[in-house]
Amino acid sequence: MRLILLGAPGAGKGTQAAFICKQFGIPQISTGDMLRAAVKAGTPLGQQADAVMKSGGLVSDDLIIALVKERIDQPDCAAGFLFDGFPRTIPQADAMKAAGVKLDYVLEIDVPFDAIIERMSGRRSHPASGRTYHVKFNPPKVEGKDDETGEPLVQRDDDREETVKKRLDVYSAQTRPLVDYYSQWAATGDAKAPRYRRIEGMGSVDDITRRALAALSS
Numbered sequence: 001m002r003l004i005l006l007g008a009p010g011a012g013k014g015t016q017a018a019f020i021c022k023q024f025g026i027p028q029i030s031t032g033d034m035l036r037a038a039v040k041a042g043t044p045l046g047q048q049a050d051a052v053m054k055s056g057g058l059v060s061d062d063l064i065i066a067l068v069k070e071r072i073d074q075p076d077c078a079a080g081f082l083f084d085g086f087p088r089t090i091p092q093a094d095a096m097k098a099a100g101v102k103l104d105y106v107l108e109i110d111v112p113f114d115a116i117i118e119r120m121s122g123r124r125s126h127p128a129s130g131r132t133y134h135v136k137f138n139p140p141k142v143e144g145k146d147d148e149t150g151e152p153l154v155q156r157d158d159d160r161e162e163t164v165k166k167r168l169d170v171y172s173a174q175t176r177p178l179v180d181y182y183s184q185w186a187a188t189g190d191a192k193a194p195r196y197r198r199i200e201g202m203g204s205v206d207d208i209t210r211r212a213l214a215a216l217s218s
């Protein structure tokens with residue numbers, strides 16, 4: 001299984017990716033998680049990405065495309081993978097097409113923007129694993145601690161309200177066009193086109209997982 005999870009910031013891509021990846025036994029390729037790890041490690045990529053991410057903008061296509069191409073060449077991607085937060089611009093999608101990366105599905109998680117602001121302000125993350133919680137909607141078993149490791153949870157630098165608004169604007173301008181890009185490609189009947197599925201992203205985390213798995217078997 002090779003798929004793209006598409007959706008606005010805070011739509012629940014990271015949350016659902018964990019369940020989908022477990023179900024299909026595939027790695028989650030989150031460009032956001034990879035960039036945050038690079039920032040933390042202070043690598044040259046991290047140094048370039050840090051300020052852009054804090055402002056809510058997008059890291060350059062060239063850097064991201066190189067990062068993803070290197071990642072999907074790893075042996076654990078041979079049987080498939082899930083892209084979370086990639087592609088996020090038309091040039092990134094075109095680069096995958098040009099490289100002949102065959103995808104089975106594009107799954108869009110649809111959540112209205114007003115719900116997103118509330119989700120982001122309560123998000124807490126475990127950076128080492130990418131596990132994500134919400135203080136109200138999806139709380140950890142022990143407040144402030146990761147369920148599996150007991151390590152402390154952190155709040156992301158880009159989850160301040162003004163930055164969230166900027167990220168939603170960037171999504172509308174640069175990423176939302178991928179909805180038409182992939183749905184129109186699927187509608188042509190081209191055998192190379194991934195199947196396009198959209199699910200409603202409001203409801204409990206379990207409900208959305210059920211919708212996602214049903215969509216990926218249709």
Ligand code: AP5
Nearest residue numbers: 009010011012013014015031032059085119123133134137
């Ligand atoms: P990235 O990490 O990809 O951030 P994003 O797309 O903005 O998405 P988020 O991680 O914020 O949201 P999500 O959809 O994963 O939601 P989550 O499951 O956490 O990118 C960060 C930055 O890196 C970008 O701004 C950019 O600078 C850079 N970058 C990354 N990829 C790039 C690329 N390809 N090109 C260029 N730049 C790139 O859920 C959110 C919250 O809601 C959580 O608290 C969760 O617990 C809660 N929640 C989840 N489901 C539900 C539910 N059903 N009900 C209630 N609450 C829920």
Ligand code: ZN
Nearest residue numbers: 013014032085
């Ligand atoms: Zn995420």
